[in-house]
Amino acid sequence: MTNNAIAFNAAKPLDFVAIGRLCIDLNANEINRPMEETITFTKYVGGSPANICIGMSRLGLKTGFIGKVANDQMGRFITGYLDREGIDASGVSIDRTGAVTGLAFTEIKSPTDCSILMYRDNVADLLLEAGEVPEALVADARMLLISGTALAKSPSREAVFQALEYAKKHGAVIAFDLDYRPYTWVSDEETAVYYNLAAEKCDIIIGTREEFDMMERLGNNPERDDHITAAKWFDRSADIVIIKHGKDGSIAYTKDGGSHRARSFPAKVVKTFGAGDSYAAGFLYGLMQGWTISASMEFGSAAACIVISSHSCSDAMPKAPQVHEYIERCLKGEITSG
Numbered sequence: 001m002t003n004n005a006i007a008f009n010a011a012k013p014l015d016f017v018a019i020g021r022l023c024i025d026l027n028a029n030e031i032n033r034p035m036e037e038t039i040t041f042t043k044y045v046g047g048s049p050a051n052i053c054i055g056m057s058r059l060g061l062k063t064g065f066i067g068k069v070a071n072d073q074m075g076r077f078i079t080g081y082l083d084r085e086g087i088d089a090s091g092v093s094i095d096r097t098g099a100v101t102g103l104a105f106t107e108i109k110s111p112t113d114c115s116i117l118m119y120r121d122n123v124a125d126l127l128l129e130a131g132e133v134p135e136a137l138v139a140d141a142r143m144l145l146i147s148g149t150a151l152a153k154s155p156s157r158e159a160v161f162q163a164l165e166y167a168k169k170h171g172a173v174i175a176f177d178l179d180y181r182p183y184t185w186v187s188d189e190e191t192a193v194y195y196n197l198a199a200e201k202c203d204i205i206i207g208t209r210e211e212f213d214m215m216e217r218l219g220n221n222p223e224r225d226d227h228i229t230a231a232k233w234f235d236r237s238a239d240i241v242i243i244k245h246g247k248d249g250s251i252a253y254t255k256d257g258g259s260h261r262a263r264s265f266p267a268k269v270v271k272t273f274g275a276g277d278s279y280a281a282g283f284l285y286g287l288m289q290g291w292t293i294s295a296s297m298e299f300g301s302a303a304a305c306i307v308i309s310s311h312s313c314s315d316a317m318p319k320a321p322q323v324h325e326y327i328e329r330c331l332k333g334e335i336t337s338g
């Protein structure tokens with residue numbers, strides 16, 4: 001199976017490098033309860049690009065990360081985890097200003113009603129500077145992943161644009177997971193401007209319908225038509241644009257005019273967050289194996305089901321055989337929703 005949509009440089013030593021936030025998820029142990037009544041949490045490494053990178057590593061790829069962590073126990077918890085997962089953390093700087101690690105407390109009121117309470121004042125991840133982005137690490141990678149939240153503030157914003165510059169210079173495929181978290185941004189106008197500036201440099205753009213709506217506030221797509229949304233990016237750098245619709249599945253458009261729809265698989269959902277990160281890891285992994293767009297989307301959708309059926313995001317990222325087995329069991333009717 002070949003996808004033909006994207007060519008990766010096989011000569012590079014590293015498959016995948018992500019840039020952005022490394023944080024902590026504190027996921028409610030008492031599920032199906034509001035936060036006001038939740039007493040205990042389990043700590044995991046979190047942050048959307050970190051989750052995706054961990055997912056890629058679990059799937060067997062050679063990965064690296066570029067980011068900044070707090071100079072404290074939480075920061076060391078994160079770097080220790082990256083080491084154990086076999087992720088090259090030479091691009092992870094340590095903050096020296098007293099900044100803290102971003103925390104995401106998750107509330108699991110029901111399998112469909114989840115929310116995240118973020119503590120992100122003075123976080124280390126947004127202090128990554130352009131000068132701290134190692135050109136050699138980006139040059140070594142077949143793919144760079146950027147994530148929208150890192151664009152919210154300087155100097156992390158400039159660091160992302162620096163990484164984009166290096167990726168272009170050295171021929172890395174660039175994937176953009178929009179990862180729009182409103183509370184990190186100051187105004188809707190500023191958000192759309194920087195998202196659009198970054199997206200026009202990317203080969204693969206992945207986001208939810210709502211995330212693309214946010215970017216389109218400067219344009220005209222009142223019907224929220226997925227095809228119109230995608231078409232804009234093919235005049236820039238994009239080869240693939242994916243628009244995700246939660247349980248209703250996802251649709252991928254390609255520059256050659258193709259479109260591919262993926263249904264979601266059944267799942268025994270514990271919580272909904274983590275779906276997007278595992279879907280991105282599974283889909284990008286498939287592309288890097290040379291699979292078709294449809295096969296890659298199917299793999300991403302199944303990886304998402306495994307993660308949303310688990311308590312964590314990062315720790316639950318599956319290995320490849322688990323995903324294949326999940327698909328087979330769904331096809332045999334052995335897994336149902338509920």
Ligand SMILES: Nc1ncnc2c1ncn2[C@@H]1O[C@H](COP(=O)(O)OP(=O)(O)O)[C@@H](O)[C@H]1O
Binds near residue numbers: 246266272279
């Ligand atoms: N309730 C669900 N049941 C099964 N699969 C789901 C469910 N929610 C999401 N998914 C899968 O995860 C993918 C990404 O989920 P989505 O919710 O669109 O992204 P995000 O988590 O970024 O908001 C979907 O395309 C779908 O394949």
Ligand SMILES: O=C(O)C[C@@H](O)[C@H](O)C(=O)COP(=O)(O)O
Binds near residue numbers: 275
């Ligand atoms: O991204 C964060 O800072 C929090 C994540 O670790 C969290 O678990 C989450 O929200 C996952 O995002 P999703 O995959 O887009 O649902």
